[in-house]
Structures are given as C-alpha cells and as structure tokens.
Amino acid sequence: MILTCTRCKKRHLKCDDQLPSCANCNGTGSECVYYDPAVAEYVSRKEIHDLQRRLEQLENTRKQTEAKLVSPREFLFSTGKSHLEVTTHLYLGKFTPGNIFIWAMQQCGRQCDIDLSKAEPRYECASTVKFDKAMLTPSITRILVDNYFENINFKFRIFERPFFDFDVQVRNLPSRRCLLVVLALAISSAQYMRKDPNFVPITLLLTQWAQTGIPECVAEYNSDSLTVMVLSCLLQMLHPTGQDLWYTLGLCCRFCLGQGIPKETEDATTFEKTLSVLYDIEEEVALSLGRVPMLQAYNIHQMKSNVSGLHSVSLTVQLFKKIYDRQEQECPYDDDLNHFLRTHMDTLTSDPKSCVLLAFITAHSCSICPPSIAQVVIPLVVVGSMNIIKSAYESIRNENMISCWLETIKVFNAGCTLFTIYQKHSHEAMDFSNIAITEQQILQHLSLAETALDYTSRYWRDGIRYKYAFKSLVQSS
Numbered sequence: 001m002i003l004t005c006t007r008c009k010k011r012h013l014k015c016d017d018q019l020p021s022c023a024n025c026n027g028t029g030s031e032c033v034y035y036d037p038a039v040a041e042y043v044s045r046k047e048i049h050d051l052q053r054r055l056e057q058l059e060n061t062r063k064q065t066e067a068k069l070v071s072p073r074e075f076l077f078s079t080g081k082s083h084l085e086v087t088t089h090l091y092l093g094k095f096t097p098g099n100i101f102i103w104a105m106q107q108c109g110r111q112c113d114i115d116l117s118k119a120e121p122r123y124e125c126a127s128t129v130k131f132d133k134a135m136l137t138p139s140i141t142r143i144l145v146d147n148y149f150e151n152i153n154f155k156f157r158i159f160e161r162p163f164f165d166f167d168v169q170v171r172n173l174p175s176r177r178c179l180l181v182v183l184a185l186a187i188s189s190a191q192y193m194r195k196d197p198n199f200v201p202i203t204l205l206l207t208q209w210a211q212t213g214i215p216e217c218v219a220e221y222n223s224d225s226l227t228v229m230v231l232s233c234l235l236q237m238l239h240p241t242g243q244d245l246w247y248t249l250g251l252c253c254r255f256c257l258g259q260g261i262p263k264e265t266e267d268a269t270t271f272e273k274t275l276s277v278l279y280d281i282e283e284e285v286a287l288s289l290g291r292v293p294m295l296q297a298y299n300i301h302q303m304k305s306n307v308s309g310l311h312s313v314s315l316t317v318q319l320f321k322k323i324y325d326r327q328e329q330e331c332p333y334d335d336d337l338n339h340f341l342r343t344h345m346d347t348l349t350s351d352p353k354s355c356v357l358l359a360f361i362t363a364h365s366c367s368i369c370p371p372s373i374a375q376v377v378i379p380l381v382v383v384g385s386m387n388i389i390k391s392a393y394e395s396i397r398n399e400n401m402i403s404c405w406l407e408t409i410k411v412f413n414a415g416c417t418l419f420t421i422y423q424k425h426s427h428e429a430m431d432f433s434n435i436a437i438t439e440q441q442i443l444q445h446l447s448l449a450e451t452a453l454d455y456t457s458r459y460w461r462d463g464i465r466y467k468y469a470f471k472s473l474v475q476s477s
Helices: 006-011 023-028 045-067 073-078 097-107 138-151 175-192 197-220 223-238 245-259 268-289 294-305 307-312 315-324 335-343 352-361 375-397 404-424 439-456 463-476
Strands: 033-036 041-044 429-432 435-438
Touching (some): 041 045, 268 404
Antiparallel strands (some): 033 041, 429 435
C-alpha cells in the first residue's frame, strides 16, 4: 500500500494511489512525494511503486530458488537409523573414556581406582558471572582478528579479512553481522587464551554475548542459521560448554539434509566454505567420539538405490556402509564384516581414515556386546591407534591443534587400546596379515601419547585426570 503523500497529508485530503501522482497533486502540477524517515528525505510516488515491484520480483525469485533445493525429506523421516537422530548425549552408548579405561585395566589384570566420570568438558568459570561488553576494545578486537588468521587452521576458517573491515565498535554493528563477528572473535579468543590467560574473561564475555543471539538466528532456519551453528560447533570444540557439541553438530547436518543445498546462491562462496568447514568439523568430532559422520552416512544411504555403484567407491566407504547400515540393536561385527576385513586388510591399512575409524569402534561397547576386540581387526586397530597418536603429536608440535579436550579423548582412547593390545600380544615383533609392527614402534607411540596428554592437560584442567589415568595404566604393567 502506498502511503499518503505529503501534500494530501498536510491538507487532510483523501489520497489515491494513482501514478505518477495522486489526483490532488496531478491537478496542481506538483510532484507527488512523501517523507521517508528511514532515508531522511522525500521520495516520489513512482519510486515507491518501483521499489514495491522489485520486492515482489525478489520474493518470487526466492520461492523459485527454494523449489530447486535438493530436499530429501522422505529420507529423514522414513529412516529409523539412530545415527541420524539429534541426541543430547555426547558419547555413543557406553563409548566413554572411562569405560575404555576400565576395559583396558581389566584386560591387563589391574584394579581401576581412578574415576573419570567427572572429567567431562565444561567451563572453568561459573555461568552466573557477567561481563561488560566495554571490555571488547578496538585494540583487543584487532588482536583477535589477527590471531584468527594466524593461528586458526585454514580448513576451519569461514570468513576472509574483508569481513572484519568495519570502523565502528562491534556492539554497534547490525545485529546479524554483530553475531557472526562475535562468534568468530570468541573462537579466536578461545585459542589465544592458551598462551595468554588474561583472555579467559574475554572468551567468556564473547561466548555469553553470542549465546543471546544464537537461538533467534537458528530459529530463522536460513543460510545464516547454518553459519551460526557451524561457528558454535567450532567454539565448543575450542572451549566446551558441556555436552552440547554433538547435539549442535547434529542440527547442522540435519539442516543440510533437510533444507537442501541451493544450486545457485548470491553468496555461494561463503556457503560452500561453511559446508566445507562443517564436513571437517564433523569428521574430527565423530571420529573423536566414536560416532558416525552423519553426512557420510547419508551418502551411504543414497547408494542403496545403486548397489552396483558400490563396487566403484573406495573400500573405506564400503566399510562405513557395512558398519553403519544396520538396525539399531544389531552388532556390526558379523561374519560378513569379518570376511570383508580379511579380504581387504592390506588395502584398508593404507587408508588412515579406515584405520582411525576402526581404532575407535573396534573396542566397542554396543548395546549388545561387552567391550572386546576381534582378532581379525587387530592390525587396523594398531595402525589406526598409532596414526591417531602421531597425528595429535604433530598438531601439538606444529601448534595448530584446535580442540584440547577432543585431542585428549582421542589420544587417551587410542593409547589405552594400543597398550592393551601390546600387553596381550607381547611378541618381539607383531606380524598380522603382512603388517610388521615392532615392539619399539609401539613403545615409541605410547611415549608420544604421554607427551601429548601432558601438553593438553596444561590447557584443559580436567585433562589432568586422563594424563594420570594413562600413566597409571602404563606404569602398573
């Protein structure tokens, strides 16, 4: 609806919606205008009409774009797979570091006297403490922006430098951009406080600040919602808020599966970068917690319609399918999987991802079975555990580690599993299926695990429990 023009409003006359001017203005030869407070100037009737027409065209274009989205909702609501449900539990079933430690101690014939149930990721500071936004000065903002590009791994960065080019205080930015900037700065601050503890209150300030705007943005369910959720996942990897990481990550993945991926968007570069970061985060977190990478599980589900296509994909994808394409209460370690592992052992051991995957789930505690390791998968478990420890040690040495607590859990689980196998197979050389692993190599990686846990415990207080638990396991034997 076109508003009453200035001339009619001043004379208290009825104003029609004729173009280019109303009947009253047209009769006097005056321009039909009205005052727009948004732009603080007078705008003509024709300009308003043209603007409305453009808005209607944009709305129609948006609806047409939504119709082109790849939206496999029938998959989301028809499948009963537990690995695609959004769960609030951080760990899968009994797969917790505490249970892995108890299992390792029992296998080595030792008594467990250390309780790891309290060593859960959480904040160091009470959530009731409130901080003033004035703490985020322009100088601190510049420090955090520089740190974001210097020390945050490139594969986890969504924004480029132009995004941070603004001449006002962060709190004076438009609400949506302010939220994205605050989340990015919180991620940078969580990493920076490892070398400067003075940034702990800055991290808590930025986290509290972001939490006030996240629910509203996520509820809008658009591309910004996905970006905010991905940034929130990354922040929880760096600075855990509790056990919300897997829940938030599940929302991100279900957004991609349910809402679909636009084929053409104005901000395609940012969207593609966000999706790439999500894939990397999901793989990192899923393998750390012994869970299913949900986006990869979706790809596996899509292969059902083309069974012959499975022969052309990698063995790792086939391994994913055999482990996760099952009913909720079924144990994946059946005769078919064991035969598959024996047949392709040499090829699978050359793929780090398959080794890492099996290193976490092989000492499994599903709802049916007690913790155990099948003889056929020992080579993959040994190689995978060594890869996990070596990768964590390298990331620590090169100072590009993202999550202290996830690295702690990964190294602890891999170290306990590797040490247990070493104790049960204490030969001079371990030779399984043409894979020669010497005792010296195992001891070297166990030493690297101790070094890695010692480092991560400096930056995650509860990591000290894992450090001493692992030392007690190794030294008791």
